[in-house]
Structures are given as C-alpha cells and as structure tokens.
Amino acid sequence: VQSQTYQDFEHIIIDGDSTDGSKKVIEKHKSSFSYWVSEPDAGIYNAMNKGIRASKGKFIYFLNTKDEFYNVEVLKEISNKLSIDNDIYYGNLILKKSNNHQERIIYTPNELTFSFFLKRTIPHQAAFIKKSLFETVFYYNEDFKIVSDWEFFMCAIFKHQVNYQYLDIMIAYYDSTGISSNKLYASTFRKERQISFKKHFGRIIEDYKELQLNRKILNTNRFKMLLELEKSVISKKLIRCI
Numbered sequence: 001v002q003s004q005t006y007q008d009f010e011h012i013i014i015d016g017d018s019t020d021g022s023k024k025v026i027e028k029h030k031s032s033f034s035y036w037v038s039e040p041d042a043g044i045y046n047a048m049n050k051g052i053r054a055s056k057g058k059f060i061y062f063l064n065t066k067d068e069f070y071n072v073e074v075l076k077e078i079s080n081k082l083s084i085d086n087d088i089y090y091g092n093l094i095l096k097k098s099n100n101h102q103e104r105i106i107y108t109p110n111e112l113t114f115s116f117f118l119k120r121t122i123p124h125q126a127a128f129i130k131k132s133l134f135e136t137v138f139y140y141n142e143d144f145k146i147v148s149d150w151e152f153f154m155c156a157i158f159k160h161q162v163n164y165q166y167l168d169i170m171i172a173y174y175d176s177t178g179i180s181s182n183k184l185y186a187s188t189f190r191k192e193r194q195i196s197f198k199k200h201f202g203r204i205i206e207d208y209k210e211l212q213l214n215r216k217i218l219n220t221n222r223f224k225m226l227l228e229l230e231k232s233v234i235s236k237k238l239i240r241c242i
Helices: 022-028 044-054 074-079 114-119 148-158 183-241
Strands: 012-015 035-038 088-096 102-106 127-130 164-175
Touching: 012 022, 012 044, 022 035, 035 044, 074 164, 088 148, 114 148, 148 183
Parallel strands: 012 035, 088 164
Antiparallel strands: 088 102, 088 127
C-alpha cells in the first residue's frame, strides 16, 4: 500500500490483537498509518466495520492479510475514475495461491444481475465503495463469518438500486487461502447465504427458482429437438450412402 505512487489516501490498520508478531510490525511503521488499532475483535466483519467508522474519506477499499495491489499505479489509475456520481466501482483480480503462483484471473461483468450473485460475488478486494453507502444500506453483518460483503452488495444493488460502474482494471492479487475460499467452511457459506436470502429476498427467491427450472426444462426440450433433427439428418445421409 505504501509503495503506491498516488498517496492521497488514509491507510488504516485494524488488527485483532495478533500474537504472530504483526503488532510489532505495525508499531514499527505506525508513522505511515492514518489510524491503527490492535485489540480483540469479534471477527473479520467486526474489524472491517471498525475500519469504516475510523475512516474520513469518501470511498472505502479493503485489503486483507496476504492480499496486495496489482502494481504501484493502481490507486493513481483508480483515483482518476472515482466520482460521487456512482456508489460502487469494481474491477478485476488475480487469484493467487499461497506460494504467490498466479492461478487465474477473476473478471467481473459490466452488468450485475441477480443470477450473477446466485453463483458469485464481487470480492471486496476488487471494489471501491462510497463510505456513505454503509449508512444508507447497512454496515457488514457481524453475525456472519463469510457472506456479509456478498449480502451488502446484493442489498445495495437490488434493494437500494445504487449506481455502480465496472472498471476494466486489474486491481489486486487476491489470496486464495482465506476463510471464504476454504472448503472446510463450504457448509457455513451455504447456510449463511440461505439465511440472507430468506431475510432479504424471501418473496422472490422461490419464483426465481421456478423460472430457472422452467428455463432448464425449455433448454432440455430444445436439446431433444436438436438431437432428433440430427438423427434424422444422419439417417438420410446413411440412406443416400446405401
């Protein structure tokens, strides 16, 4: 973060009273930070909410431990595009393994649809969020361990109809060893999403499932028709050959 060529930003550190030496590193470089704290917290989203409340800027951006900016020009490039006309700006990421080997690029779409969020989300490492939006929508749900940022984006975009803009920019390297990528927490992820769906979109989710099912049936019928047509064409060709 400190190596960015653009320096007009607050660098806020929220540490959960780490015992791995992180606190000593923070104290050594504390003059580089706008604000920092190292104290016990109630989890990832409690820490993120602390950071939001401590910030004074117009837009919020989150980097977790082991995440890093794509290059030293990211904030400079982003700063030229941020405007109060939009509430959320988001771009692309590179998913990396623990050995820093590039695994794959995560592209996000220009248009954010409900079906997109049924399968994926915007990683917060790819998004710049207007601070005032947390007052309008809500702060991150501290009862969840994994899906609070997903829940926030869903409600902001589909309930509050906020303005957003896709930026075709590579923003960060996203560490794939975190809790949200850990298969051991897959059941927790599904459970939390179900709770959130029922709370915010309970009236439409069943209709949406029915719509998706009808589409699958329609696609299946089309496939059967194409298969029968193909068989017919093949049969005619065989007859000609005979």
